[in-house]
Amino acid sequence: MEEGADLRPKGPGEFWLIFDFDGTLAWLMVDWRSVRAKIEALYGPLRGRPLFSWLQERVRRGLEVEEAFKLIKEAELSSLDELVFDEEIVELLRGLKARGAKMALVSMQDDEVLARALRLMGAESLFDTVIGRRTAPLRPSQLLSVLKRWGIRPEQAIFISDSPEDMRIGSEIGLNVKRLFFLDGSLKRWLEELLASLS
Secondary structure, three states: OEOOHHHOOOOOOOOEEEEOOEOOOEEOOOOHHHHHHHHHHHHOOOOOOOHHHHHHHHHHOOOOOHHHHHHHHHHHHHHHHHOEOOHHHHHHHHHHHHOOOEEEEEOOOOHHHHHHHHHHHOOOOOOOEEEOOOOOOOHHHHHHHHHHHHOOOHHHEEEEEOOHHHHHHHHHHOOEEEEOOOOOOHHHHHHHHHHHHHO
């Protein structure tokens, strides 16, 4: 279900937001072309498939992914010095939390990478739950885990991501979904509108 005016929270403590990280809340300056080339040297051609879709398919099939995860984690960690984020977005999230929002972070990034990135952003205390690929490498499992921890139905939460695949997965689970981006400012504008609606 696409997010709309009817999804605005009705009052304090009555809304749950699940965020993707890279591309949605911030921007990791990873050289994905180089990472992909290294992975293809180990595993063979990905034949045009998105890297994380390919990885999740291997996980589902019970195939080896540890070497790929290691390469990706190294690239992610080395990119943290150039992490791009907006302090105003962090402040907006802080404002939402102060008004009762429950917020979770799910990501295909490694859990250690997420923890370090959130510390750099000053956002480590904003999320009730943070789930990276080391904890759960499949997106549906990540989302269902958040819902279980919160004890809510899918239609009570909004899943925000920049990925069309995430929109599909979230909708199939029954979540309200909103496709927003860090770089074009659409996430920031939406958060501003949401916070203003609670004032």
